[in-house]
Amino acid sequence: MERTTEKDSNYTGLDKMSLHELLLNISNEDKTVPNAVEKALPQIEALAALVTDKMRNGGRLFYIGAGTSGRLGVVDASECPPTFGVPFDWVVGIIAGGDTAIRKAVEFAEDDTEQAWKDLKAFDINSNDVVVGIAASGTTPYVIGGLKAANQQGIATGCIVCNSGSPVAAEAHYPVEVVTGPEFITGSTRMKAGTAQKLVLNMLSTSVMIQLGRVKGNKMVDMQLSNNKLVDRGTHMVMAETGLDKATAAKLLKEHGSVRAAVNEYLLQQGDRL
CATH class of the missing domain: 3.40.50.10490 (Glucose-6-phosphate isomerase like protein; domain 1)
Incomplete structure (x- = not known):
């Protein structure tokens, strides 16, 4: 060759x-x-x-x-x-x-x-x-x-x-x-x-x-929240999907550990999922 x-x-x-x-x-x-x-x-x-x-x-x-x-x-x-x-x-x-x-x-x-x-x-x-x-x-x-x-x-x-x-x-x-x-x-x-x-x-x-469904739209909804930059990015993603204010979105994200889980929890009341 x-x-x-x-x-x-x-x-x-x-x-x-x-x-x-x-x-x-x-x-x-x-x-x-x-x-x-x-x-x-x-x-x-x-x-x-x-x-x-x-x-x-x-x-x-x-x-x-x-x-x-x-x-x-x-x-x-x-x-x-x-x-x-x-x-x-x-x-x-x-x-x-x-x-x-x-x-x-x-x-x-x-x-x-x-x-x-x-x-x-x-x-x-x-x-x-x-x-x-x-x-x-x-x-x-x-x-x-x-x-x-x-x-x-x-x-x-x-x-x-x-x-x-x-x-x-x-x-x-x-x-x-x-x-x-x-x-x-x-x-x-x-x-x-x-x-x-x-x-x-x-x-x-x-x-x-x-x-495999690991991206929603163009967002990394399953990313690991391993530093402050990613936590901030995830918070803004939750805000965009839910309309929540930053403090509430950050709290929800912290409680559930990922953007997908946080948004799904919020949308559960609407009978929808991310």
Whole structure:
């Protein structure tokens, strides 16, 4: 396969560029990423439909990856409970080398073809679940091994890669291939490829959670009220839905712990629910 993520940068003499030139050229490269993601929308839709169906029937979503790709999966998974009020184990991010690798690279962790399945088995993974491998190159052994083992156990698989025709995509039932091309710094897939993966992860988890009823209108009615900013946001959401004054809305929100619960309590008298 041709790994366009490893091709020489379109730019030479980076160390001779002015700061303005560096920023401008990085920005110009970044502008190409959304177009690459858009070309993959049919694949993203197919994967999102699968995940939604599985999760409606009690399944979970697992991300597996190494390095930057693994970290992005962990970030997306960790943001689902506070944003959508779902249990912490609905979306699980697993990185090669374990949680230590989130902050510090673990040497050769990505080269172990057996470890991903061991990591997945720790969560009692089963055929109700979905495993999505994240690998910019599409060649990461940790991810390939994990997807292959999941397939052998009858578990649905997907992937997010940034090269076409990769071994990771070949293992995935629902591949997403966002071809981002050469990086500004040759081979530094934390840049355009990482941005593309983050965009796809945003689209995947957000669209799934909306379809699962975790958003009302355009509001995060199930978000966790974990800081003053979110409490204030939730209070204004309750005010908008009920017409209550701020003090009363805040009191109702505090008593019931979420926007949905607070509004439902108020609307109960009207025979309605949020």
